Amino acid sequence: MGWSLRTIADLSDAEFLQWAKLLEERAGIQLSLNQKSLLQSQLSIRMRELGYDSYAEYYSLVTDGLQGRLEWSILIDRVAVKETSFFRHRASFEFVRRYLQDKINNQQLTSSFDAWSVGCSTGEEPYSLAMVINDCFELAQLEPYYGVTALDISSTALAKGRLGRFMPRSIEQMTAEESKRYCQLGHDGTYEVVRKIRDRVCFTYGNVLQINDMPAVQMDVIFCQNLLVYFRRWLRRDILNSLVDRLKPGGTLVIGIGEVVDWEHPKLKRIANEEVQAYVRQ
Numbered sequence: 117m118g119w120s121l122r123t124i125a126d127l128s129d130a131e132f133l134q135w136a137k138l139l140e141e142r143a144g145i146q147l148s149l150n151q152k153s154l155l156q157s158q159l160s161i162r163m164r165e166l167g168y169d170s171y172a173e174y175y176s177l178v179t180d181g182l183q184g185r186l187e188w189s190i191l192i193d194r195v196a197v198k199e200t201s202f203f204r205h206r207a208s209f210e211f212v213r214r215y216l217q218d219k220i221n222n223q224q225l226t227s228s229f230d231a232w233s234v235g236c237s238t239g240e241e242p243y244s245l246a247m248v249i250n251d252c253f254e255l256a257q258l259e260p261y262y263g264v265t266a267l268d269i270s271s272t273a274l275a276k277g278r279l280g281r282f283m284p285r286s287i288e289q290m291t292a293e294e295s296k297r298y299c300q301l302g303h304d305g306t307y308e309v310v311r312k313i314r315d316r317v318c319f320t321y322g323n324v325l326q327i328n329d330m331p332a333v334q335m336d337v338i339f340c341q342n343l344l345v346y347f348r349r350w351l352r353r354d355i356l357n358s359l360v361d362r363l364k365p366g367g368t369l370v371i372g373i374g375e376v377v378d379w380e381h382p383k384l385k386r387i388a389n390e391e392v393q394a395y396v397r398q
């Protein structure tokens with residue numbers, strides 16, 4: 117089957133619910149009925165590429181065996197919202213800076229400093245974290261091992277992240293000094309993150325719903341912003357509870373403000389700062 121110009125019928129409400137259920141079961145992403153036209157346009161673009169004109173047939177393809185797995189990874193790329201930028205929520209990054217500076221000043225560093233960007237999209241968030249961590253260690257003239265693990269379900273987003281080249285719009289929230297220190301302007305007008313920062317970030321494919329099956333690493337910083345908002349409330353709490361198990365004692369969890377309300381955890385203390393929603397493991 118090849119690319120086709122055939123008209124694809126509108127997605128019925130019943131079909132929408134079937135696709136929405138699949139997306140929620142597999143990726144946690146919750147779609148409401150008013151996102152039907154968005155889903156329809158993404159499905160129909162992909163179906164045209166493959167020459168399908170029936171949502172049911174395409175659904176069978178996506179849910180069928182090994183080929184279905186491959187097709188699913190393409191579809192989730194198209195459907196997931198990947199909006200991001202460097203230093204998107206500046207106050208959260210400044211919180212990480214103060215947190216690490218305190219650790220350095222109080223000589224509380226362990227052998228390595230490990231951060232995790234969960235739902236990292238195209239890399240702006242994990243690179244921003246690496247820049248903040250690098251700033252702190254350079255200022256203190258320390259050279260410990262540090263690294264940022266960047267996790268996402270979208271393989272095209274991860275591939276862009278690994279490339280480390282960004283449009284001027286993505287770096288708008290960087291200060292002039294940050295962009296001078298950490299980005300090189302290329303001939304094509306894009307900005308490339310400098311190698312010493314790129315080398316610190318490891319991009320990994322993964323589904324946050326399967327967090328408990330991932331290697332049991334312990335992190336100093338877990339940064340999870342603008343991901344949980346797409347999930348049901350009970351699922352947000354379940355994921356956060358699993359993230360807490362991945363924090364080193366004294367480690368910090370930083371989420372987007374208001375992304376989770378009425379959640380607390382016996383091992384965590386909330387930071388008293390209205391500009392951020394951050395917790396420290398006791």
Ligand SMILES: C[S@@+](CC[C@H](N)C(=O)[O-])C[C@H]1O[C@@H](n2cnc3c(N)ncnc32)[C@H](O)[C@@H]1O
Pocket residue numbers: 142143144145196197198199200201204234235236237238241267268269270273322323324325340341342343
């Ligand atoms: C809106 S972006 C947020 C990017 C970044 N954290 C920020 O705040 O700028 C959400 C990201 O979460 C990813 N995502 C969605 N569902 C996911 C899942 N189940 N597991 C891992 N990543 C997921 C999407 O692919 C997307 O890149």
